[in-house]
Amino acid sequence: MYDYLVVGAGLYGAVFARCAADDGKKVLVIDKRDHIGGNCYTESIEGINVHKYGAHIFHTNDREVWEFVNRYADFNRYTNSPVANYKGELYSLPFNMYTFNKMWGVITPDEARMRIEEQRREAGITEPHNLEEQAISLVGKDIYDKLIKGYTMKQWGRPCSELPASIIKRLPVRFTYDNNYFNALYQGIPMGGYTKLFEKLLDGIEVRLGTDYSKLKEEAGQIAAKVVYTGALDEFFGYELGHLEYRTVRFETETLDTPNYQGNAVINYTDEETPYTRIIEHKFFEFGTSDKTVISREYSYEWKIGDEPFYPVNDTKNGELYAKYEDKAKSTGIIFGGRLADYKYYDMDVTVRKALDMYREVSAAV
């Protein structure tokens, strides 16, 4: 009999399991995949740590979270500065003075602000109600048209007018010449890849891979005193109230016989016609210098049952359905957490924070 059965060896599950194990609890972690690390998983190809489920860049303002993850890996000084490619025109991201200068030829922050304000007024937006209006009021119509509209349509499969403003608020808008994508005090990539970090996190904890919770469900009460479930909530309930919407992502990964394919870790293709959203060149996350390179083209799709859910579609309709599942979850006695179970667009640091807090809460309640 275990104290905790943790379903899912991704970030939330692994952090929760670590806290419990450090607290002297007996923990079993299961995952239906054949590897640990969830979507953070990296695999070495030609000595390059390939982010198999897309780019993961750790960034946080939360000192405790940063200190926690640094116990399990050394982080390098990688700073994310993606480049946007709009039909061969290159722009700096996040939106900053380099972007404004390239778009309009403006030099000073005041000039840039005036351009944006002019375009916001022309569009007649006072209070933004959706992603389109939010984007135009933050950066103006030209940047919206070239750098946001097509990319967002590809990533979310919906026009910006049907998406919540919150999605675009993730990105900083800066009136300085600063290409750092994140407003974070701490940022980096675990040296040697994320999988190594997870191996350390789960060190000494029993992990069973290729193990599906749905097959253990009936006996879960005999296996552990408490279950922690990090999968999707609608799947947990067999989609009995209908399924939530997610976006899924497919990667086309190639090893190339060149040391440098695109000159940056991340290039976003922001036009609507290019079928992929971005190309990741993995070696640059760790300043790799080998003769070869590995790239992944990222394609975004509407999720259907059986696919891997990546991004929750946090609109009103899904929010209402999620609330019904959440209601059902309350009577199960199970702890739910993580991006999938919470149906929230969490970054990695928030996921770690949630897991640390949850363990504190449940251990204090005993």
Ligand code: UDP
């Ligand atoms: N986005 C955009 N153009 C870009 C990059 C991002 O319009 O070149 C928008 C898009 O709507 C996206 C959102 O900003 O969904 C958040 O981007 P982020 O980079 O945070 O997405 P993630 O890396 O989590 O996929």
